[in-house]
Amino acid sequence: MDNSRKITLSESEIPTHWYNIVHDMPNKPLPPLNPGTGEPIGPEALMPLFPMELIKQEVSQEKYIEIPDQVRDVYSMWRPTPMFRARNLEKMLDTPAKIYYKFEGVSPSGSHKPNTAVPQAYYNAQEGVKRITTETGAGQWGSALSFACQMFGIECDVHMVRISFDQKPYRKMMMQTWGANVYPSPSERTEAGRQVLAKDPDTPGSLGIAISEAVEGAAMSETTKYSLGSVLNHVLMHQTVIGLESIKQLEKAGADLPDYVFAPFGGGSNFAGISFPFVHLNLTEGKNIQCIASEPTSAPKLTRGVFRYDFGDTVGMTPLIPMYTLGHDFVPAKIHAGGLRYHGAGAIVSQLLADGLIGAEAIDQIESFEAGVMFARAEGIVPAPEANHAIASVIRAANAAKEAGESKTILFNMCGHGNFDMLAYQDYFAGNLEKHEMTQEEVDAAVAKIESPTIDSVKEMLANMG
Amino acid sequence: MDNSRKITLSESEIPTHWYNIVHDMPNKPLPPLNPGTGEPIGPEALMPLFPMELIKQEVSQEKYIEIPDQVRDVYSMWRPTPMFRARNLEKMLDTPAKIYYKFEGVSPSGSHKPNTAVPQAYYNAQEGVKRITTETGAGQWGSALSFACQMFGIECDVHMVRISFDQKPYRKMMMQTWGANVYPSPSERTEAGRQVLAKDPDTPGSLGIAISEAVEGAAMSETTKYSLGSVLNHVLMHQTVIGLESIKQLEKAGADLPDYVFAPFGGGSNFAGISFPFVHLNLTEGKNIQCIASEPTSAPKLTRGVFRYDFGDTVGMTPLIPMYTLGHDFVPAKIHAGGLRYHGAGAIVSQLLADGLIGAEAIDQIESFEAGVMFARAEGIVPAPEANHAIASVIRAANAAKEAGESKTILFNMCGHGNFDMLAYQDYFAGNLEKHEMTQEEVDAAVAKIESPTIDSVKEMLANMG
Numbered sequence: 001m002d003n004s005r006k007i008t009l010s011e012s013e014i015p016t017h018w019y020n021i022v023h024d025m026p027n028k029p030l031p032p033l034n035p036g037t038g039e040p041i042g043p044e045a046l047m048p049l050f051p052m053e054l055i056k057q058e059v060s061q062e063k064y065i066e067i068p069d070q071v072r073d074v075y076s077m078w079r080p081t082p083m084f085r086a087r088n089l090e091k092m093l094d095t096p097a098k099i100y101y102k103f104e105g106v107s108p109s110g111s112h113k114p115n116t117a118v119p120q121a122y123y124n125a126q127e128g129v130k131r132i133t134t135e136t137g138a139g140q141w142g143s144a145l146s147f148a149c150q151m152f153g154i155e156c157d158v159h160m161v162r163i164s165f166d167q168k169p170y171r172k173m174m175m176q177t178w179g180a181n182v183y184p185s186p187s188e189r190t191e192a193g194r195q196v197l198a199k200d201p202d203t204p205g206s207l208g209i210a211i212s213e214a215v216e217g218a219a220m221s222e223t224t225k226y227s228l229g230s231v232l233n234h235v236l237m238h239q240t241v242i243g244l245e246s247i248k249q250l251e252k253a254g255a256d257l258p259d260y261v262f263a264p265f266g267g268g269s270n271f272a273g274i275s276f277p278f279v280h281l282n283l284t285e286g287k288n289i290q291c292i293a294s295e296p297t298s299a300p301k302l303t304r305g306v307f308r309y310d311f312g313d314t315v316g317m318t319p320l321i322p323m324y325t326l327g328h329d330f331v332p333a334k335i336h337a338g339g340l341r342y343h344g345a346g347a348i349v350s351q352l353l354a355d356g357l358i359g360a361e362a363i364d365q366i367e368s369f370e371a372g373v374m375f376a377r378a379e380g381i382v383p384a385p386e387a388n389h390a391i392a393s394v395i396r397a398a399n400a401a402k403e404a405g406e407s408k409t410i411l412f413n414m415c416g417h418g419n420f421d422m423l424a425y426q427d428y429f430a431g432n433l434e435k436h437e438m439t440q441e442e443v444d445a446a447v448a449k450i451e452s453p454t455i456d457s458v459k460e461m462l463a464n465m466g
Numbered sequence: 467m468d469n470s471r472k473i474t475l476s477e478s479e480i481p482t483h484w485y486n487i488v489h490d491m492p493n494k495p496l497p498p499l500n501p502g503t504g505e506p507i508g509p510e511a512l513m514p515l516f517p518m519e520l521i522k523q524e525v526s527q528e529k530y531i532e533i534p535d536q537v538r539d540v541y542s543m544w545r546p547t548p549m550f551r552a553r554n555l556e557k558m559l560d561t562p563a564k565i566y567y568k569f570e571g572v573s574p575s576g577s578h579k580p581n582t583a584v585p586q587a588y589y590n591a592q593e594g595v596k597r598i599t600t601e602t603g604a605g606q607w608g609s610a611l612s613f614a615c616q617m618f619g620i621e622c623d624v625h626m627v628r629i630s631f632d633q634k635p636y637r638k639m640m641m642q643t644w645g646a647n648v649y650p651s652p653s654e655r656t657e658a659g660r661q662v663l664a665k666d667p668d669t670p671g672s673l674g675i676a677i678s679e680a681v682e683g684a685a686m687s688e689t690t691k692y693s694l695g696s697v698l699n700h701v702l703m704h705q706t707v708i709g710l711e712s713i714k715q716l717e718k719a720g721a722d723l724p725d726y727v728f729a730p731f732g733g734g735s736n737f738a739g740i741s742f743p744f745v746h747l748n749l750t751e752g753k754n755i756q757c758i759a760s761e762p763t764s765a766p767k768l769t770r771g772v773f774r775y776d777f778g779d780t781v782g783m784t785p786l787i788p789m790y791t792l793g794h795d796f797v798p799a800k801i802h803a804g805g806l807r808y809h810g811a812g813a814i815v816s817q818l819l820a821d822g823l824i825g826a827e828a829i830d831q832i833e834s835f836e837a838g839v840m841f842a843r844a845e846g847i848v849p850a851p852e853a854n855h856a857i858a859s860v861i862r863a864a865n866a867a868k869e870a871g872e873s874k875t876i877l878f879n880m881c882g883h884g885n886f887d888m889l890a891y892q893d894y895f896a897g898n899l900e901k902h903e904m905t906q907e908e909v910d911a912a913v914a915k916i917e918s919p920t921i922d923s924v925k926e927m928l929a930n931m932g
Contacts, residue, residue, distance in 0.1 A: 004477045005542045011470045076471045077846050106572065108846030110885070150843050173888035176895055177842050376643050377616050380543050380574030419576070419885040422639035429642055 005087060007100075007249040009080035014072050017064035019240040021276045021348060022233065024063065024283045027355055029233070029347040030458060032319035033309060038453065040462070041319050049218055049226040051127040054120065057234035065237065071119045074151050078107045078114075079241065083249040084414075088378040095398040096407045098255065101414040102246050102274060103381070109174070111384065111416030112273055113144030113229055116238035120227050121148035131155040131224040133217035135185065135210030138164050138338045139171025140384075140416070141229035146180035156180040159187065159213040162205035170420050185210040192216050208314025215317065230267030231312060231321075231346040239273025242413060247277055256409045257281065258289055262393040263413035264386040265293035265302060265360065266339040268346035274413040279357060292359040293349070294389040296340045296368070298436035299332040301325055302353055302360035304443045309452040310344055322455060324350045326446045333436035335365045336424035337385035354455075363392040364435040369428040371395050372418070384416040385424050471553060473566075473715040475546035480538050483530035485706040487742045487814060488699065490529065490749045493821055495699070495813040496924060498785035499775060504919065506928070507785050515684055515692040517593040520586065523700035531703065533585070540584045540617050544573045545707065549715040550880075554844040561864040562873045564721065567880040568712050568740060569847070575640070577850065577882030578739055579610030579695055582704035586693050587614035597621040597690040599683035601651065601676030604630050604804045605637025606850075606882070607695035612646035625651040625679040628671035636886050651676040658682050674780025681783065696733030697778060697787075697812040705739025712877060713743055722875045723747065724755055728859040729879035730852040731759035731768060731826065732805040734812035740879040745823060758825040759815070760855040762806045762834070764902035765798040767791055768819055768826035770909045775918040776810055788921060790816045792912045799902035801831045802890035803851035820921075829858040830901040835894040837861050838884070850882040851890050 022028060031040035043055045050058070057065060067075075086099040104112035124132055132154055136142030142158040149156035158180050165172055165184035175182050185205045186193035192212040196203055203209075218226035228235060243261075250257065261278050263271040275291035282289055295302050301324045311328035312318035325344035326332075332341045345353070352358045363371075372388035374395070375381070383391060390412045401408040418425070427433050438446075453461075488494060497506040509521045516524070523531060533541075552565040570578035590598055598620055602608030608624040615622035624646050631638055631650040641648045651671045652659035658678040662669055669675075684692035694701060709727075716723065727744050729737040741757035748755055761768050767790045777794040778784035791810035792798075798807045811819070818824045829837075838854035840861070841847070849857060856878045867874040884891065893899050904912075919927075 006477060008474055008476075010474075011472060108848070147846055151846075169892060170885070170888040173892045173895075174848060174885075177839055177848055177888075177891050179843060373643055377645060380613055380617075382574070382640060382643055417885075419636070419640075419883075422636040422643075425643050426635060426639045429639075 005085055007083040007085070007253045009245060009248060009252070011076045011080070013248060014075050014079050015067065015241050015244040017066050018237045019244060019277055019280060020060055020062055020065055020237050021279060022061050024280060025351065027351055029351045030322040030455065032321050033453065033458065035311070035316065035320050045319070049215065051123045051129060051225060053123040053127065054234050057237060058232060067119070068122060071122050074118045075241070080245045081106050083246060084379070085253070086379055089375060090398070092374065092378045093395065093398050093402070095402040096405065097398040097401040098407065098409045099394060099398060100250065100255065100258070100409070100411045102242055102411070103414045104242060105381065105414065105417035108147050109143040110419060111140050111144065112239060112242060112270060112413070113141050114148060115241055115273065116229065116235045116269065117144040117148035118151065119238050121145070121152045121154055124225055125152040125154055129154060129223055129225045131157060131221070132227045133157045133159070133214040133224060134227045134229070135159045135207060135214045137161050137207050138168055139175065140339055142180070142182070143171050143174045144229070145227055146175040146178040149180065150178045157217055158182045159185040159210040159217070161185055161207055161210050162203065185213050187213060189213070190216040206314065211313045212315060212317060230269040233346070233348055235269050236272035236276070236346060236348055239269045240276050242273040243275060243277030246274060246411060250411070257287060258411040259408040260397050260410045261289060261291045261412070262294055262390040262410070264337070264340060264389045264415060265295040265345070266386065267342045268349040270386070270413060270415050272349060274411070275358065279352065282357070290359060292361060292393060294393040295360060295362050296335055296337060296389060296436070297362040297364040298335050298438065299326065299341050299343065300362040300438060301343060301345055303362045304438065306447045306450065307350055307354050308450060308454045309458060310450055311452070312344065320452050322347050322350060322458070324353060325450065326443070327450045329449065330446045333434070335436055336421065336427065337368065337389060339386045340389065361393055363389045364437050365433050366435050367392045369425070369433060373428070381414070382418040383414060384418045385421050387415050471551055473549040473551070473719045475711060475714060475718070477542045477546070479714060480541050480545050481533060481707050481710040483532050484703045485710060485743050485746060486526055486528055486531055486703050487745060488527050490746060491817065493817055495817045496788040496921065498787050499919065499924065501777070501782065501786050511785070515681065517589045517595060517691060519589040519593070520700050523703060524698060534588060537585045537588050541707070546711045547572050549712060550845070551719070552845055555841060558840065558844045559861065559864050559868070561868040562871065563864040563867040564873065564875045565860060565864060566716065566721065566724070566877045568708055568877070569880045570708060571847065571880065571883035574613050575609040576885060577606050577610065578705060578708060578736055578879070579607050580614060581707055581739065582695065582701045582735065583610040583614035584617065585704050587611070587618045587620055590691050591618040591620055595620065595689055595691045597623060597687070598693045599623045599625070599680040599690060600693045600695070601625045601673060601680045603627050603673050604634055605641065606805055608646070608648070609637050609640045610695065611693055612641040612644040615646065616644045622646040623683055624648045625653065625676040625683070627651055627673055627676050628669065651679050653679060655679070656682040672780065677779045678781060678783060696735040699812070699814055701735050702738035702742070702812055702814055705735045706742050708739035708879060709741060709743030712740060716877070723753060724877040725874040726863050726876045727755060727757045727878070728760055728856040728876070730803070730806060730855045730881060731761040731811070732852065733808045734815040736852070736879060736881050738815060740877070741824065745818065748823070756825060758827060758859060760859040761826060761828050762801055762803060762855060762902070763828040763830040764801050764904065765792065765807050765809065766828045766904060767809060767811055769828045770904065772913045772916065773816055773820050774916060774920045775924060776916055777918070778810065786918050788813050788816060788924070790819060791916065792909070793916045795915065796912045799900070801902055802887065802893065803834065803855060805852045806855065827859060829855045830903050831899050832901050833858045835891070835899060839894070847880070848884040849880060850884045851887050853881050
């Protein structure tokens with residue numbers, strides 16, 4: 001048993017392969033559907049948007065996919081990330097539980113997002129793409145992609161929701177420092193943007209509009225593609241470097257396998273990144289590691305949403321995806337954890353949840369910040385508001401272990417630092433935060449609006465298609 | 467030769483002792499003087515402000531001072547810090563030079579400052595102190611001390627210059643997250659503050675006023691002390707963990723000892739931290755490592771100031787200290803590298819410079835940001851504006867090596883990240899930065915105002931005193 005706080009790995013221990021959980025899933029995720037015809041769409045439908053290699057990964061059932069050397073080389077700028085034993089937090093909680101966290105905040109942009117931004121930029125560069133477009137809300141994803149594009153000499157156009165562009169200039173500046181072009185969305189650059197501005201010149205914008213602009217921007221030229229930071233299968237797979245390193249680190253520390261693995265849940269890549277390699281141990285080695293997604297009570301798609309087909313975006317431009325959802329036009333409360341406000345969950349995570357292979361719990365905003373402040377005072381690092389949800393789950397589990405007098409091993413994904421989120425802490429200390437727990441009536445009303453096919457009806461159609 | 471980007475050490479390799487360069491200095495620093503009597507002051511004069519152990523360290527000539535286990539334990543939350551080989555920057559510069567940087571931005575508050583904040587809080591706690599007061603400008607030092615006080619259960623009162631308190635809320639929030647009490651300065655809490663406010667209720671404040679308030683706050687109670695983040699001997703010594711780790715890391719990487727060691731220069735602790743262990747090798751092993759301080763052209767005390775006695779603070783409350791100075795009431799241009807705007811240099815660094823044992827060069831603000839943006843695009847990390855000065859020096863040296871066709875080894879202190887300084891980058895990209903190079907007339911006018919004793923007159927007095 002190593003008594004260090006930090007469990008580190010050498011660069012030679014950066015994983016050589018990503019883990020593709022689809023290979024081991026007892027029920028594979030159902031296919032995306034063409035919203036027009038209601039029929040499954042093939043990978044060719046994605047070709048205008050993504051490079052071939054990423055499309056292949058999106059539909060791959062290979063268990064492991066090799067990480068290119070050039071990607072591992074850029075990963076080595078911050079990976080392997082450290083794992084910490086949270087000794088101070090354990091002491092503060094007076095718990096018999098052993099708490100470990102994997103700290104992804106050491107990346108250049110301060111979160112786990114570059115784990116997928118870097119390979120996405122790499123494959124695009126390999127296939128001759130000169131420019132990548134994307135959307136961003138507060139800027140977490142946009143900054144990761146800006147950094148990644150800079151590493152491979154690709155132009156990066158980020159459509160940033162106008163209200164964030166105006167109110168949160170720090171991330172915008174970071175993107176520009178890495179050479180990206182950042183446009184407030186809606187903009188005059190796209191037809192979608194011009195239409196919105198014609199109707200409402202003072203609109204604050206939305207992620208839905210920003211997606212439309214980014215997709216339209218990608219269609220403008222053959223050497224321009226589009227990039228997404230969560231939800232999709234290949235994105236989740238790229239993030240598995242987190243969990244793969246974690247397993248090595250727990251081993252190196254002489255620690256038990258965790259009883260619980262927690263991660264914040266937005267679209268799924270944060271959670272998938274740390275948990276899938278542990279779900280793998282459950283599926284293939286009969287382990288019983290509880291992998292639990294921490295979502296906000298204001299956007300509780302996993303704990304209170306329905307599992308059916310829905311659009312990935314607000315305006316309904318994407319294929320229909322099998323997901324736990326609150327409805328694609330669901331507008332969650334404006335919590336500070338912007339990355340967790342997404343209406344649905346990626347197809348893989350949704351199937352795993354439906355099959356009882358992962359769990360979920362909902363945390364309200366105030367409990368999340370109470371947890372985050374406790375963590376900062378114990379462990380020093382001020383967490384991102386998204387991370388605070390997982391920390392709240394950890395504290396619940398550590399307190400339960402204390403009450404039961406059981407020693408448990410807990411691991412969580414400390415997905416990013418809160419340096420750009422200090423105004424959220426200000427609101428917390430000023431007593432300006434609301435819990436934002438949805439009422440049953442609100443949940444019912446949201447899901448009642450979903451009109452797209454049910455899972456059962458699609459299964460039946462697929463069975464009939466043979 | 468290790469081909470990793472990062473050279474890491476295990477927690478057991480955190481230094482066990484700080485290095486006290488006074489032991490090896492051919493000419494010891496001259497004593498501080500009582501400004502009233504003009505006579506040397508003894509350590510007892512510091513007792514109202516500092517705990518005994520820090521006063522002992524301030525005047526110690528022991529070569530090594532042991533780092534307490536509890537301090538090393540807190541250090542282990544982020545130390546040893548990684549050293550990076552800046553391969554991407556080398557490539558971008560097309561230089562034969564090998565460039566290494568020690569990255570102190572991984573600390574909880576994002577800079578090297580906790581290296582001294584932690585032992586200062588520890589020794590205060592050991593001696594029964596319940597509250598520490600300090601001043602801060604933009605908040606770099608205040609946040610380091612807030613974190614450190616939280617670790618040892620001490621209250622922390624930070625007097626933050628009002629204009630920063632109002633305009634830079636992020637660092638203030640960070641301090642409050644760690645449990646500190648942050649007051650805009652001037653405040654109604656102190657006599658000094660009330661006097662200033664009575665005359666000018668809308669004053670933006672200044673570091674000089676904030677120091678007065680913090681010192682007054684410390685005098686209010688026997689269990690309250692004061693803390694300073696640079697300049698003093700013990701503060702510089704605490705920072706030597708940076709250079710001590712660096713030597714081990716270069717060895718581990720199979721690298722040569724550096725030809726050049728660069729660091730930003732404000733009051734001296736940043737520069738001392740990385741360079742003193744290398745100056746030690748020059749003094750005791752006949753090495754020839756050039757240790758060069760990078761100061762701003764807007765506050766060029768080392769390259770254009772005079773070496774004589776001066777006050778440590780603006781208003782003239784401290785003892786007189788032998789320093790390279792531009793005059794204690796010198797008001798530098800408002801460059802973004804707030805940490806480098808200090809008028810003088812600590813006594814040890816000043817003596818070393820007078821003896822030709824270290825060097826200095828001045829960098830203008832625009833060159834510093836050009837260097838910082840290049841670094842961010844090469845190495846990913848967005849640097850603090852202070853760090854950009856050292857990076858500019860590194861780029862000069864790497865370009866010189868290229869021109870001369872010589873392979874040189876360069877090390878610099880990448881003292882902190884720029885996450886809280888993005889508005890400075892915004893100004894740079896918008897073309898709103900000025901060079902701020904002092905004219906000879908301005909330098910002459912500044913130093914002509916210094917009235918305190920010359921070094922020679924004090925040496926003569928000391929000789930007469932026997």
